[in-house]
Amino acid sequence: MIAENLPVLPIVLPILAAPLCVILHRPRLAWPLAVAVAWATFGVCCALLARVLADGTISYQLGNWAPPFGIEFRVDSLNAWLMPLVSGVGALVLTYAPRSLAAEVARSRHGLLYGVYLLSMTGLLGMTVTGDAFNVFVFLEISSLSTYALVSMGPDRRSLMAGFRYLIMGAIGGTFFLIGVGLLYMKTGTLNMADLAERLPAVKDSRTVLAGLGFLATGLSLKIALFPLHLWLPSAYTFAPSAVTAFLAATATKVSVYIVLRFFFTIAGVGESLGNGAVREAIMLLALVGIFVASLVACFQQEVKRALAYSSVAQIGYILVGVTMLTVDGMTGALVHVFNHALMKGGLFMVLGCVVARVGGSRLSDLRGIGRRMPLTAIAFVIGGLGMIGVPATVGFVSKWYLVLGALEAGLWHVAAMMLVSSLLAVVYVWRVVEVMYFQEPEDAPEIDEAKTDEAPFGMLLPTLVMIGATIWFGLDTDLTVDVARRTAAMLLGGGS
């Protein structure tokens, strides 16, 4: 039963556990269930990845209705590789969540929050696994709606406003996506992705299809927070509960990047959509401008969460620059960066969650003297920060290496130079935090005993260190990530046109 239904289990497990969390309601009962299910989902996703790497693409027919009429789940190396990331980060952050939430969210809401969190995970995994264009929209809405709820549960009154802004922008993005899918359906008469890929070349020049792809691109740009459509992201990440931010920053935009790759590379074909000059250069230009503007804005933030949120916008820029190079190295860099940035940014936000749990805030002034008070937490931030800069032996170096390599291979010297220069901006916004943590004394604090530390609770510290440790592990041992990414990149670039 388990082996043959493997592709559907990452959806079924969390979506059934979510209502159970709502029924149990008491955090003491709901949390163990949610954590157990999240780790089980991670296990299933790993098994799925192993099977795809061994046997190739898996197709699963929901309700035994044959595609293209029934809904098909289709797992190839591109999405099989993303699913352990989403479920693994989801499970790790959930393990970390209760102590962090205790400091930020009323206890009566914890049970509901775990349920909504699992729903959000379901939606993201569903978008990844499905092989049906309309089904993507359904899962997109599941994940988006639950994310709006998660953001608005934040500790601040401004969380509600942040959630509402995200809702407006997200709803516009979702609608544009649906219009795009509708236009493609109008011209091809099918919603199944594999079937779409076959029928689209015949009608590729019609205005309907072009408009459809345009709507898809705009809607997805909103969802991935491509500059200048990123305005919802900073306040959503700043005002959501810390654990929620860590999960969202690591996964939500990454899954949308996957949808972009799926639609514009495997379905529409590289040659037809991004290949012809203008569109490709426009996206690359926006991505590059986004890297600089967002990194620069990050350098002037007083709230560290907001600085990291702007840095996320910049990182999305790196990913898209890699994608639009249309070289195997560039695409490998982009795919590896999807993975690596999820680990780094998830880890950094978890560190901030630890600080918030102890100090009560994550403004620069709150971080004074953290280096002495919470040594392990501070070290974790430094390592994560080094990753953001791209120092060797961290994951950040691996992705930047391949991105620069890809740029040189494509003959884009100026792009390679700009990526290196923009890393200096990362040095600035990471150093500001490190300086405050280690070299500034808390203003009104009583004399601190040198030997006495005040670390975050063990239940939070351990998952944080595991996540930050993973950024070093995958920075040194690149076999798994780079090999799979390279195979996938070759598939994406070779499969189209």
Place this chain on the structure above:
Amino acid sequence: MREYTVPRVVAKILIPYILLYALYVQFHGDFGPGGGFQAGVIFAAGVILYALLFGLAAARRVVPPDVVRVLIAFGVMLYGGVGVATMAKGGKFLDYGVLAHDPVHGQHYGILLVELGVGITVTAVMIALFYAFAGRRSA
């Protein structure tokens, strides 16, 4: 609305038929127009009409908010549970054909249970939305 006799009496006569009609739409959904969504909304409309005429407190006594919360979750679990049952019986997820010896009967049972799940959740969500808005203190 408490002081108006006519609407109260009319509502008292109408509400049972509204609920009965909801059940008809629910269970006749596989043969005619209807199904869980429509039935859920009609059923919830009956409860909301009761709340409008007899007050929120009375409605909350009839359908307590805690029960609503459990029903929201239960409907989803019924839907998903059917899918798990089909997997346990050796079929694909939501392959109703394996639920009975005759695949046609199996399809029938499956869709009936799934639609019931939809109906329960939609009813409960509609009532929960009404409670949430009606329960707000005016500023």
